[in-house]
Amino acid sequence: MFFYYRIIIIFWLVTVPALAAAAADNVCFDCHKKEAFSGKIVHEPLAKGQCSPCHNPHVAHFKGLLEKEGAELCYSCHTKQQESFKQGMVHQPVRSGNCLVCHEAHASDRNGLLKEQLSATCFTCHEKMPQKFKYTHSPFAQGQCYSCHRPHQSVYGQLLNDEPDRVCLSCHKYEDLLKGHVNYPEPPQGCLSCHNPHGSERKGMVRNVLHAPFAQGCKECHEQGGKRGSTQSCLRCHEAVAAGMLARHSHLTGKEENKCVACHSPHAGDEKNLLKGSQLHVCRSCHADTIARYEDKLYRHPEVKAGICTSCHEIHGSNKLAMLRGDGNAICTRCHETQGKFTHPVGEKVMDIRTGQMVTCISCHVAMGSDFKYELIYSGLKDLCIQCHKRY
Amino acid sequence: MKYLNTLLSLAVLTAVSIPVIVSTSLAAEPWTWRATLDGASSGQPMEMPTALHIDAERQRYYVVDSGGNRLLSFTREGGFLHTFTAEGKLQIPYDLVRDDADLIWVVEKGRNSLTSIDVKAKAVITHVLKDGERTLVPDRLEFRNGTFYVIDKATGEIALLGKDLVVKKWISCPECSTGIVDFKLTQDGIWALDQLDKKVIRFDGEGKVLKSFSVAQNVEFPVSLAIDSAGNVYVLDRHKAAIAVFDPQGGFKYAFLAKGWSRGELYFPIEIVFDPWGGLCVVEEGNGRVEVFGR
Numbered sequence: 286m287f288f289y290y291r292i293i294i295i296f297w298l299v300t301v302p303a304l305a306a307a308a309a310d311n312v313c314f315d316c317h318k319k320e321a322f323s324g325k326i327v328h329e330p331l332a333k334g335q336c337s338p339c340h341n342p343h344v345a346h347f348k349g350l351l352e353k354e355g356a357e358l359c360y361s362c363h364t365k366q367q368e369s370f371k372q373g374m375v376h377q378p379v380r381s382g383n384c385l386v387c388h389e390a391h392a393s394d395r396n397g398l399l400k401e402q403l404s405a406t407c408f409t410c411h412e413k414m415p416q417k418f419k420y421t422h423s424p425f426a427q428g429q430c431y432s433c434h435r436p437h438q439s440v441y442g443q444l445l446n447d448e449p450d451r452v453c454l455s456c457h458k459y460e461d462l463l464k465g466h467v468n469y470p471e472p473p474q475g476c477l478s479c480h481n482p483h484g485s486e487r488k489g490m491v492r493n494v495l496h497a498p499f500a501q502g503c504k505e506c507h508e509q510g511g512k513r514g515s516t517q518s519c520l521r522c523h524e525a526v527a528a529g530m531l532a533r534h535s536h537l538t539g540k541e542e543n544k545c546v547a548c549h550s551p552h553a554g555d556e557k558n559l560l561k562g563s564q565l566h567v568c569r570s571c572h573a574d575t576i577a578r579y580e581d582k583l584y585r586h587p588e589v590k591a592g593i594c595t596s597c598h599e600i601h602g603s604n605k606l607a608m609l610r611g612d613g614n615a616i617c618t619r620c621h622e623t624q625g626k627f628t629h630p631v632g633e634k635v636m637d638i639r640t641g642q643m644v645t646c647i648s649c650h651v652a653m654g655s656d657f658k659y660e661l662i663y664s665g666l667k668d669l670c671i672q673c674h675k676r677y
Numbered sequence: 678m679k680y681l682n683t684l685l686s687l688a689v690l691t692a693v694s695i696p697v698i699v700s701t702s703l704a705a706e707p708w709t710w711r712a713t714l715d716g717a718s719s720g721q722p723m724e725m726p727t728a729l730h731i732d733a734e735r736q737r738y739y740v741v742d743s744g745g746n747r748l749l750s751f752t753r754e755g756g757f758l759h760t761f762t763a764e765g766k767l768q769i770p771y772d773l774v775r776d777d778a779d780l781i782w783v784v785e786k787g788r789n790s791l792t793s794i795d796v797k798a799k800a801v802i803t804h805v806l807k808d809g810e811r812t813l814v815p816d817r818l819e820f821r822n823g824t825f826y827v828i829d830k831a832t833g834e835i836a837l838l839g840k841d842l843v844v845k846k847w848i849s850c851p852e853c854s855t856g857i858v859d860f861k862l863t864q865d866g867i868w869a870l871d872q873l874d875k876k877v878i879r880f881d882g883e884g885k886v887l888k889s890f891s892v893a894q895n896v897e898f899p900v901s902l903a904i905d906s907a908g909n910v911y912v913l914d915r916h917k918a919a920i921a922v923f924d925p926q927g928g929f930k931y932a933f934l935a936k937g938w939s940r941g942e943l944y945f946p947i948e949i950v951f952d953p954w955g956g957l958c959v960v961e962e963g964n965g966r967v968e969v970f971g972r
Binding site: 539572642 | 715716717722724725727743769771786787789814830831833849853854855856872897898916938940945962963964966
């Protein structure tokens with residue numbers, strides 16, 4: 286008999302609090318219209334009538350009476366994702382913990398609680414990407430970004446599902462590719478070297494700008510027998526770049542025989558420099574840590590925001606720190622002319638008492654980004670000044 | 678008798694624990710600033726120093742002031758001694774060694790040369806290194822037992838050259854997707870650093886890979902490495918402006934130092950070297966100095 290009593294007591298202990306919580310949550314809908322939280326797909330806690338996993342009914346530190354902020358709140362249930370979303374290349378909103386850039390919190394008519402149709406969600410941020418080309422890749426035209434990309438993170442660049450060529454071969458048969466590349470000096474590989482995976486104005490989605498030697502054939506760079514051109518073969522024409530390669534710091538790096546193809550396509554590109562993607566993408570392929578470090582800073586230089594690294598950095602090689610185009614004054618005063626004349630004393634006659642080095646703009650500013658206004662290194666209220674002015 | 682047993686137990690416990698406590702406290706002793714080598718005493722601050730060479734016999738530090746196109750020497754205590762400019766002939770010096778015949782060899786980026794300097798004879802001779810048709814782009818440099826070890830920046834491999842400057846052998850890392858950016862010679866081989874793969878590689882004296890380990894979890898942009906007497910690997914992180922320490926098996930131990938401009942802080946550091954007197958020397962390109970840390 287005692288055994289049955291025990292079962293009943295345990296049953297009540299388990300179910301009563303749950304029922305009480307559900308009942309309490311349902312109270313929310315006395316004021317908040319339930320219809321506003323409906324859709325084809327409803328977030329699981331809400332579908333169960335539970336608001337309290339995310340919201341505190343009485344008081345909370347965060348807007349919307351949320352228990353936690355941003356992704357931290359989501360990760361309190363989506364624990365597996367918290368770990369996996371740190372691996373490899375991480376999509377910027379994920380890294381910033383802004384899940385709601387793409388997802389609805391309560392309900393949506395789309396899978397994954399997406400805010401919009403998949404491609405529309407992507408274009409919300411990737412607004413500069415053309416949505417249509419004369420020749421458009423069919424998955425892109427159909428808004429199937431997931432055919433090639435992962436939304437959260439990937440070990441491959443551009444958040445690809447796999448190595449670029451393998452992504453292509455997941456739909457295109459290699460035998461068909463061979464037929465389309467007859468008399469090529471090498472078996473087809475490195476598809477993105479010639480083709481834009483989204484589309485272009487050329488048939489076969491060949492990128493819009495052709496490298497002049499490529500337009501004339503292959504022999505200019507590929508010796509007989511299909512051997513690839515070396516760095517020297519590029520520098521034969523691009524002489525000005527050679528000087529940069531012998532600077533104190535240069536991008537003459539990597540094991541490839543031809544260093545230039547680390548960043549440039551030797552065949553075709555989307556712009557005149559034949560870069561293998563946007564500047565930010567190309568630079569990120571090696572400097573992912575640097576870009577990630579500054580991406581979430583509150584204050585960033587407009588050129589940094591726009592991803593135009595070459596505004597300040599001499600990309601091939603430079604004798605200046607951080608491969609800048611000039612010293613810490615010259616580089617800034619090209620645009621900030623006034624500050625070059627009327628500002629805190631800078632230049633060769635003004636020495637930083639901490640290091641004995643010349644005071645420059647970058648003694649106080651970090652143009653890549655900072656959490657302090659004007660991209661200052663420390664707070665401009667006091668902390669920055671007392672670095673040198675001890676009696677301030 | 679009972680008290681005697683207790684006292685004996687306490688004595689044994691104390692005897693056992695004291696060495697443990699002492700060794701633990703010594704091991705945990707933090708690195709602290711010991712000295713700074715800067716250009717102030719020469720009348721001109723250093724501009725982007727890039728390398729340090731230590732002459733244990735003479736008890737001297739030699740610093741490559743790359744932006745100033747000169748070499749500076751300092752005493753073991755950090756006192757400035759001399760400036761050497763090779764009569765204004767140096768063009769972007771980057772690294773240096775002193776060979777067994779007392780010649781100074783300097784990697785000059787500006788002339789893509791391994792330049793020999795005979796101070797007594799006042800002779801400066803440039804040497805563009807070649808291996809067959811290939812022109813080397815010298816970067817980091819070491820010298821031991823009549824052999825020059827030179828990183829060829831164009832390939833990311835280490836070239837071994839005799840004193841005749843003929844390439845005898847290449848050491849490369851087949852498993853690295855990029856190339857070697859720094860290396861240090863030890864008694865039992867060579868430790869090298871692959872920058873973009875964020876990997877430490879250990880070669881034997883013949884250039885065979887013995888082991889490698891990743892430092893990616895703890896380091897952002899590795900630029901230099903050094904090995905202490907216990908075999909621990911110190912990796913200099915240029916962007917974090919810190920040093921991460923790994924045990925000989927590659928296990929992360931700890932990291933220390935931080936970005937800054939004040940004494941004991943780093944800004945765009947470029948090389949680390951252990952001196953024979955227990956100091957860990959950090960060449961700071963950004964702060965124009967070499968800081969020596971000890972414990």
